[in-house]
Amino acid sequence: MPDTAQAGRQGGDISPRVNRLTLTDFRNYSSLSLDLEPGAVVFTGENGAGKTNLLEALSFLTPGRGLRRATYGEVARDGGDGGFAIHAEIEGPFGECSIGTGTTGAGDSDAGRRVRINGAPAKSAEALLEWLRVTWITPSMDGLFTGSSGDRRRFVDRLVLAIDPSHGQRALDYEKAMRGRNRLLTENSRDARWFEAIETQMAETGTAIAAARAELVRLLTAMVARLPNDTPFPQADVVLAGSLEEAIGHRPAVDIEEEFRRRLAEGRERDRAAGRTLDGPHRSDLLVRHRPKNMPAELCSTGEQKALLVGIILSHARLCGEVSGLVPILLLDEIAAHLDAGRRAALFSILEELGCQVFMTGTEPALFSALRGHAQFLAVDHGRVSADTA
Numbered sequence: 001m002p003d004t005a006q007a008g009r010q011g012g013d014i015s016p017r018v019n020r021l022t023l024t025d026f027r028n029y030s031s032l033s034l035d036l037e038p039g040a041v042v043f044t045g046e047n048g049a050g051k052t053n054l055l056e057a058l059s060f061l062t063p064g065r066g067l068r069r070a071t072y073g074e075v076a077r078d079g080g081d082g083g084f085a086i087h088a089e090i091e092g093p094f095g096e097c098s099i100g101t102g103t104t105g106a107g108d109s110d111a112g113r114r115v116r117i118n119g120a121p122a123k124s125a126e127a128l129l130e131w132l133r134v135t136w137i138t139p140s141m142d143g144l145f146t147g148s149s150g151d152r153r154r155f156v157d158r159l160v161l162a163i164d165p166s167h168g169q170r171a172l173d174y175e176k177a178m179r180g181r182n183r184l185l186t187e188n189s190r191d192a193r194w195f196e197a198i199e200t201q202m203a204e205t206g207t208a209i210a211a212a213r214a215e216l217v218r219l220l221t222a223m224v225a226r227l228p229n230d231t232p233f234p235q236a237d238v239v240l241a242g243s244l245e246e247a248i249g250h251r252p253a254v255d256i257e258e259e260f261r262r263r264l265a266e267g268r269e270r271d272r273a274a275g276r277t278l279d280g281p282h283r284s285d286l287l288v289r290h291r292p293k294n295m296p297a298e299l300c301s302t303g304e305q306k307a308l309l310v311g312i313i314l315s316h317a318r319l320c321g322e323v324s325g326l327v328p329i330l331l332l333d334e335i336a337a338h339l340d341a342g343r344r345a346a347l348f349s350i351l352e353e354l355g356c357q358v359f360m361t362g363t364e365p366a367l368f369s370a371l372r373g374h375a376q377f378l379a380v381d382h383g384r385v386s387a388d389t390a
């Protein structure tokens with residue numbers, strides 16, 4: 001990786017980076033402080049050593065529950081006091097910054113984790129997005145194209161959030177309104193005024209969610225199409241299946257909002273029978289096609305699906321840099337083991353060109369030998385991390 005992979009302006013984009021990561025009572029780390037280099041950082045170690053835990057800690061530098069979507073109780077170290085702390089010294093768009101996040105233990109989990117930026121409490125975790133963006137690929141995403149639509153919606157929303165920080169609040173507002181409507185349905189309420197108020201809110205936030213997703217997909221498809229034909233990460237067609245998302249761009253947003261509000265009102269009896277809201281962007285899906293093969297992603301081989309996902313994440317990183325000015329920090333868990341030598345070399349070369357900080361894990365250091373001399377190698381050994389100078 002080039003030494004120029006620093007938090008500086010490169011063609012208009014900034015690549016924020018973590019200079020130091022400090023963990024307290026996080027997973028199998030009671031106390032750890034790591035100095036990190038820009039560019040590629042490779043964590044190697046045997047199974048269960050704690051490599052993914054390090055990526056997970058880094059994934060807490062963005063809003064949400066991290067790359068495993070674990071509860072805070074799960075990530076707090078067994079045998080600790082129930083709290084955990086992650087501290088990162090970063091270099092971002094406004095210079096150096098210190099980010100602290102974690103929970104203080106029992107009773108805190110409901111309130112969510114706290115975030116401090118330069119020592120001051122942040123109003124919400126969304127404030128982290130002013131400093132850096134983080135995206136990832138983990139082995140649990142291997143079933144993304146074949147698994148549940150909920151996982152794909154969360155995936156899309158995570159990609160949208162990295163580009164448009166207001167998406168998180170939108171999603172929270174929609175979910176809150178929908179929970180309110182679902183409560184009215186299960187309580188068998190006939191209070192038309194309550195229904196109307198809630199459905200108006202759902203129509204407004206739901207249409208905004210659909211518009212943000214549609215925009216992401218439009219930009220991402222264009223970016224994926226820029227992947228050169230000779231890379232092993234295939235071009236893909238990415239579309240959203242959802243009544244609202246499909247209408248975006250073809251009709252004025254006010255019409256779509258009004259139609260959704262009307263559909264919600266007309267669907268009350270059907271939804272009452274189901275006990276929940278059946279229509280809306282919480283039911284949308286992401287469809288991906290392997291363009292060269294003209295085949296739905298779910299029918300492609302496991303390796304082809306992985307290559308599609310890598311292509312999407314790399315394209316998204318480029319897009320995020322162009323749209324937000326911040327190239328995301330990438331967390332690639334066990335990626336190298338799943339790619340053949342040609343694909344690995346292509347991945348390393350695209351990462352070098354992106355110039356972002358990228359954290360990779362693997363049990364076999366040999367898989368990363370092409371990066372020796374260009375990357376920081378760290379050996380992970382059950383709660384301890386040391387320089388791997390092999």
Ligand SMILES: Nc1ncnc2c1ncn2[C@@H]1O[C@H](COP(=O)(O)OP(=O)(O)OP(=O)(O)O)[C@@H](O)[C@H]1O
Pocket residue numbers: 026027028029045046047048049050051052053054073074075076077078361363
């Ligand atoms: N809350 C916790 N407290 C203490 N240890 C934990 C906690 N949660 C997980 N662990 C331990 O962390 C280890 C797993 O770490 P991790 O998933 O990072 O391993 P890994 O190096 O990525 O392994 P693999 O190569 O198998 O994916 C296990 O030994 C597990 O018992």
